[in-house]
Amino acid sequence: MTEVFLQLSYPQLSRLIQSEANKQEINVKGYDLKIDKLVINSEDGRLRITGQIVSKWDAYFDFQATPMFLNSENKLELQDIKLKLDATNLIFKGIIKLAKGMIKSRIEKILESPLTEQIEGLKQNLDQELSKAPLPHQLQLNSNTHHLLIETIQALEQYLLIALKIEQKINISFKDQEV
Secondary structure, eight states, rough: OOEEEEEEEHHHHHHHHHHHHHTEEEEEEEEEEEEEEEEEEETTTTTEEEEESSSSSSSEOOOOOOOEETTTTTTEEEEEEEEEEEHHHHHHHHHHHHHHHHHHHHHHHHHHOOSSSHHHHHHHHHHHHHHHHOTHHHHHEEEEEEEEEEEEEOOOOEEEEEEEEEEEEEEEEETTTTT
């Protein structure tokens, strides 16, 4: 198997997680909450996610955790989790304090979901993108990724570093010949 390192910038990761967060509805004591304006970065090897909780009254959160990848379960586990919540409205401050555990578990659920679906999509995208690669002399490339395994995930200062092991078959042929 070949080892590949994927660098996922924090703005890219913010967009991915924002998209995932908006797929799920959150309701606390009759108030619909939406997570918005996510910003992800890293401090001292810990993931830090800040954002806004949009509702009748807005609130803000600061979520921090140390990411650990569990190979056996194919998922990201968050350790040493800290969550700070703040709101300007006094009533809503009380409500979000009551909802702190639920908000914390919702963020964990979004981040810790098994990566099987994403890996299958990544395998297909990898094969498609490699097959589009321009080659000289009327050559074409066909890729078939058999296995893609995540080895480690590290929260570095500028990006999330994901170490992958890939097993694939690559065929190069002339465009007028079948593979």
